[in-house]
Structure formats: structure tokens, C-alpha cells
Amino acid sequence: MKKVHSGKVRDLYELPGGDLLLVATDRVSVYDVGLPTPVPEKGKLLTALSAWWFEELADVVPNHVISMSDVPAEFAGRAVRCKPLRMIPVECIARGYLTGLGLREYQRDGTVSGVALPPGLVEGSKLPEPIFTPTTKFSDTGHDEFITFDDVEMQVGRETAAQLRDLTLEIYSRGAERAARNGIIIADTKVEFGWDADGVLTLGDEVLTSDSSRFWRADEWKPGRTGGQRAYDKQYVRDWSLTTGWDKTEPGPTMPDDIVRSTRERYIDVYQRITGLTWPRDDEPSPWPSYNLHQLVDDVVALLKEKGIYSTLTATKTTERERASKQLLSALCITPTLTPEAALDLDGHERYNARMESN
Ligand SMILES: Nc1ncnc2c1ncn2[C@@H]1O[C@H](COP(=O)(O)OP(=O)(O)O)[C@@H](O)[C@H]1O
Numbered sequence: 001m002k003k004v005h006s007g008k009v010r011d012l013y014e015l016p017g018g019d020l021l022l023v024a025t026d027r028v029s030v031y032d033v034g035l036p037t038p039v040p041e042k043g044k045l046l047t048a049l050s051a052w053w054f055e056e057l058a059d060v061v062p063n064h065v066i067s068m069s070d071v072p073a074e075f076a077g078r079a080v081r082c083k084p085l086r087m088i089p090v091e092c093i094a095r096g097y098l099t100g101l102g103l104r105e106y107q108r109d110g111t112v113s114g115v116a117l118p119p120g121l122v123e124g125s126k127l128p129e130p131i132f133t134p135t136t137k138f139s140d141t142g143h144d145e146f147i148t149f150d151d152v153e154m155q156v157g158r159e160t161a162a163q164l165r166d167l168t169l170e171i172y173s174r175g176a177e178r179a180a181r182n183g184i185i186i187a188d189t190k191v192e193f194g195w196d197a198d199g200v201l202t203l204g205d206e207v208l209t210s211d212s213s214r215f216w217r218a219d220e221w222k223p224g225r226t227g228g229q230r231a232y233d234k235q236y237v238r239d240w241s242l243t244t245g246w247d248k249t250e251p252g253p254t255m256p257d258d259i260v261r262s263t264r265e266r267y268i269d270v271y272q273r274i275t276g277l278t279w280p281r282d283d284e285p286s287p288w289p290s291y292n293l294h295q296l297v298d299d300v301v302a303l304l305k306e307k308g309i310y311s312t313l314t315a316t317k318t319t320e321r322e323r324a325s326k327q328l329l330s331a332l333c334i335t336p337t338l339t340p341e342a343a344l345d346l347d348g349h350e351r352y353n354a355r356m357e358s359n
């Protein structure tokens, strides 16, 4: 496996056969500078969120994903096997709300990327409609810079420029609408496209993640809020980094534990809110392995009682309890599978490994 690119946050490998492996590390980069402190599981969180969106948007645009599971074991969960694309060096940004660099550009000359906006907009204002505000991917300054739609046309041709704009706005609108259903505002987002081997314009990189988008909670959104909206994305780290007096040059500041923790919690929170899925936490081991079924019944009965619900289950005979336990597990969509240890279990109770069925 050959490493072909080591980005600020992700590493790119070429797999035997020609597929690419995009590996998301736990690194954080702000203002184009990598910070020395990783955020545990960040790479996995972003990979999972991106994968969820790629599927969600599959009818909008072809994407580079080949497989999320057919990846080397050492990178499981944080890697995507993907098609190698000839990347288009334009950062395709859609904005539905005004903040960050877009806001500063607007305050200076009333436009963003050449798009004229109405007067009177403030930090966090919702735009009349989402706008396409591309930036260069690389520039002499090393930072991304706004370019106009005309610039994009000159760079990639009229037809492709229009496709980039339309696809970017469609991805944003679909994403924003989907996230809004779960109380999340997507203020803006950045996507990258490339050409696949057959010349098909394809969505690459990552999509609608906490690194590539600004996420706010709808119930906390306050246009004009001093210091900006409360961020559930990388903005949280950007904001913290500036409180340290850092001048945005190498080396980046070391993140204290509480900032690492709350960044991670924010990434998990957004992942869960958007996808409706629960993030499995390593620091909270699953209670299922080796759960004693008899104990399980007792625990559930006790829980029901606590809630004022009385179970008629008073089985004392082992076989009855056994049957009740199995019914309970099947009602909970948990399949008990006998573990090897069960045979050696000394206290006489059968122990099971229970597996949650995803349904
Ligand atoms: N399918 C793909 N084929 C080729 N390059 C890709 C593909 N998907 C993403 N990339 C590139 O991989 C890199 C991802 O790493 P990242 O850490 O984001 O790097 P960067 O610092 O360049 O933004 C980006 O440069 C992105 O353009």
C-alpha cells in the first residue's frame, strides 16, 4: 500500500488494483494549521457521517465510494475505499447563512464571491436563497481565496462550472432540509468534485461533515449574536484557538482536555442528531457480552416497577424464566448466542452473548 498524499487531516493510499483508500485521522486543523492534539474517534465520526450522507445523496450525484467495509483492518471505521478521481482544484462552497469569511467579505463590499447580497445582513443571517461561493483550493498564500463564478468558468469551462454550482447547491439544499428536520441548521458547506476514469463528474472527499460544514442548533440560532453562533463543528475549535492568543501560524496551540472532550461531544451530538443513530462509545462498554439472562429479567422487571408498570412475571422455575428471558430478548430484537465461556461457567447460570439486530 503506497501513501500518495498526507493531508492536514486525512491520508490517501493507493491500494493494489488501483483503488484509493482515504483514511481520516483524529487530527484537527484550524486556519490551515494542524494542531498537536488529536480528538479521539474524530476520524471515525467524520467517516461515518460522510458515508451516511453519500448514501442519502446518491440520487443527486455519483460519489467516489466503493466500499466502507472492504478496507484494511487497521483502518476499519475510519477509511473509505474509493475511486481515484482527477480532482477539480475548486472548493465548492454553498452558503445558506452568512458567517465567517463570507460575512467579512460581505461587510467589506456587499458581495461574496461576486454574488450581490441585500443590505442589512448580520452574523448568522439567513440568506434569501443559498449561494455558490467557490474558493481556490490552493493559492500562493496557502489559504483558500474567494473566486467568482466567472473565474470558475475560466478555469474549468462554462458547462462544468454550471454543473459544479448546481450540484453544490443541490447537495446543500437537500442536506440542509434533511438536517433541519432534526433541529440542525447547516449554515454552509464545502464539497470537492473530480472526474472518474469514465469522465463522469463525481463527488469526492467528504460531504456535510463537521469539518466541512458549519452546524448550528436551530433552537440556539440567533442572528446578530456577538461572537458568532454556538458551533457544533470545527468552528468550536477555531474559536477556542483564538482565545489562546495564537497568531494562526505554525505551530498550533495544544488543546486542553476539556476542549478535546467537548469537541468530541459536539461531533457525536451532531452525528446522532443528523443520522438518528447512536454513536457506540468505547468508554462505555456494551453491557451485553456475558449478560446473565436471569439477571436481565430481574433488571427489566425492576425497571418496569420503577416506572409504575407491574409485570405479572413471577416465574421461579428455571425453565419458565428461561422462556421469559428469550421472549424478552426477541421482543427487544436481541439474538442470544451461546459463548464458549458459557460452557465453563462455574456458577451454573447460562451466560449469553447478545447481539443487537439492526432493524
Ligand atoms: N476520490 C479521490 N481521488 C483523489 N483525491 C481525492 C479523492 N477524494 C479526496 N481527495 C483528496 O484527498 C485529500 C484529502 O485530505 P485532506 O486532509 O482533506 O487534505 P488537504 O489538506 O489537501 O485538504 C484532499 O486533497 C482531496 O482533494
Ligand SMILES: [Mg+2]
Pocket (backbone or CB within 6 Å): 007
Ligand atoms: Mg481537505
